[in-house]
Amino acid sequence: MQSHDPNRQLGFIQQALSQNRKPLGFFIGAGCPLSVRITREIDGTTQNLPLIWDVAGLTKVIGDRLRATEGAQPSNWDKMIAIVREDGGNEMNIELILSKIRAFISVAGKGNVRGMAVDDLTTLDSSICKVISEEVERSLPNNQTPYHNLAVWIRSIHREKPVHLFTTNYDLLLEQALEESSAPYFDGFIGARKAFFDLGAVEDENLLPPRWTRLWKIHGSLNWRLENKNNVVRSDIKSENQSYLIYPSHLKYDQSRKMPYLAMLDRLKSFLLSPSAVVFICGYSFGDEHINDIICRSLETNPTAHVFAFLFGALEDPKYMHGKIWAEKTPNLSLLAFDKAIIGRNIGAWKTDNPTALSLPVNVLVSSGEDISLKLGDFSAFGNLLRALSGAQDSAHETE
Template identity: 70%
Template sequence: MANDADQDDSACKGGRMHKHDTARQISFMQQALSQNRKPIGFFLGAGCPLSIRVNHREEGGNTVTDPLIWDVAGLTKVIAKALSSGNPKDPKSWDTIVQIAKEDGGESGNIEFLLSRIRVFASVAGSGNVRGLTKAELTTLDTEVCKVISQEVTRSLPTKDTPYHNLAIWSRSIRRERPVHIFTTNYDLLMEQALEESSAPYFDGFIGARKAFFDLGAVEDEGLLPPRWTRLLKIHGSLNWRLENETDVVRTDEKTDKQSYLIYPSHLKYDQSRKMPYLAMLDRLKAFLLAPSSLLFICGYSFADEHINDVICRSLEANPTAHVFACVFGELDSDNYKLARQCALSTPNLSLLGFDKAIIGRTLGNWTADGSDDLLLPPSILVKDGDNVILRLGDFAALGTLLRGLSGEGMSDVAA
């Protein structure tokens, strides 16, 4: 199967192309999203905050903006600037771990890989050192990295008219027999803000108000909770999750010396306390995809986490009635989406939707303009260029606009 996927993947740049009906795909998605009985979920990756632009300024006669929160590559550069000595002759711990990653052929420009490496080394260092770094140095570096991440990711949505709000409003727009599930690998609190500002009730696995505690039983028995409560499941942890006294997982805005951040960007876990929320969230993703006729919409995720990919693809293989629509930003043949293409080319019930092309039913093809004139859609979602069509659902802003239209509430109703 892998060889077939490699051969089919080469067609992205070759010219051997099928045609995919844009109108049919959008109509099916609209119909599915309008139902209240199907299990419907969303998976939001690091690309979603990039759709919200801030700090508008003029540079060289052009208007330049920054993303509300950087993606993994951008965040890694910020951390490097904060923690690197900038002097190869006098490296800091950060410089050392980056150099080790380069020597080992790892992703030295990916903070998720680097933080995983830091924690693996710390777990085996003991009273000695690993690759020239002591356990104390690695532990300190872990804390410094998480501190910078916290500073950079602690952002608020600038208005009440964002894609996050559109998703939140859609989630509470009709009375549901099955709860909406929102999975995310992001540490930020943007989804929480949008749900609360939109008066959309949700459950995130924690119980309490002052210092909420993680309730594994409630997460596993979520069927006892009201279906109108959206389930918010943060696979890689969150800014306001803390590990207290090395045993208790709590959610609080306070940060004391007795607490450590519970953010973990890899499947490598180091003790039971850190492992419990992570595995519980992954179990919920698996359980969701194994539910009959479940539909998962992915946005802002490039399939860079192979452990999550494995959960998605294996679950889809075991449940042919489930379907995943993975919407990616930009052209489908981008090198960033190699793993995504491999998953879609080997998984018939995983549709990968790029701006220019799609892989549907393991078949790669261009979008066609046939029937697109009959679709009543905002121009931000579907752009026609002669006989070509650009489908922009991989832009979280466009996906949010689609959801807002289905909710029946106008955009101006919540304008800041």
């Protein structure tokens, strides 16, 4: 089997990250908050747990909470899970479950779909979003997190091209880190008390200062609200006449509810079509075929762009199946797992005769005998690399 030199790939990555003229983007997935650990009291015992669960963990929490709340057996949650299972879907993916609920609502009218009444479906949708809001409404515990390392790296040098942050996460961790690191950003909304979504500003974002990071929340956000059924606002104010804008199904909605999501997806596509664009993906397992299609079709159209996807754990993990399929036919999509990589459509294990050739932070490149692990798929390790680079960039900037 072919092998890949981790030093060579790290050299490419460091070189790209050190440029201020190249279009650079980061795609932050649901696995990233797992790298931030906090102490929580669960059932009377103190445990070291992730700040926010990943998709599977969040789905389990939602199921446990809704079953306990509804009481009746089977609960509406159980009925929906049975339908998802019957249809061969992933019952541990809350986004797929929400998509199916909303698809049913869109065709139910005043009747039933698959034995579920439209009122039950609507209530289930609202209950799920409420639990999601409660579970992801958390703050970073200190300013030494990978999110802060990313934010500090962003503002460490004068940039001719703005950094773009794409995320499927609903939490406000990126916003917190950027603000606490004094890194200005634009997220498509204008205003302070109830910021409104401004499509014109999104489409003309290239007119904004390049030192402003662009933050695009592809699946909505904890603080997005649909107010009075037609106004999309970003606000921490909660009221009865607002509904959560969390994760779209990719079906037809009224224009006001649909627009933010379409605009965010358009930003991802537009960025990947930029000449020589580079995107670093972390915490994403390629489980969303709609996003996969945008990423990979854009890479096919623009061979000068490149995506480095950092995977947590082994490349052969079944959850990376879709990513592997795309990488094996897309030469400018590289998958870098702990043990192996797919680079230039070729799969191979990591191998180097000199694991200390580069000066790297701890836990980025780990060797044990002949076994080599490249751990950029751990957001903490990637954050350490960014921290080291931001220090070097700050020093270089001061001597100019």
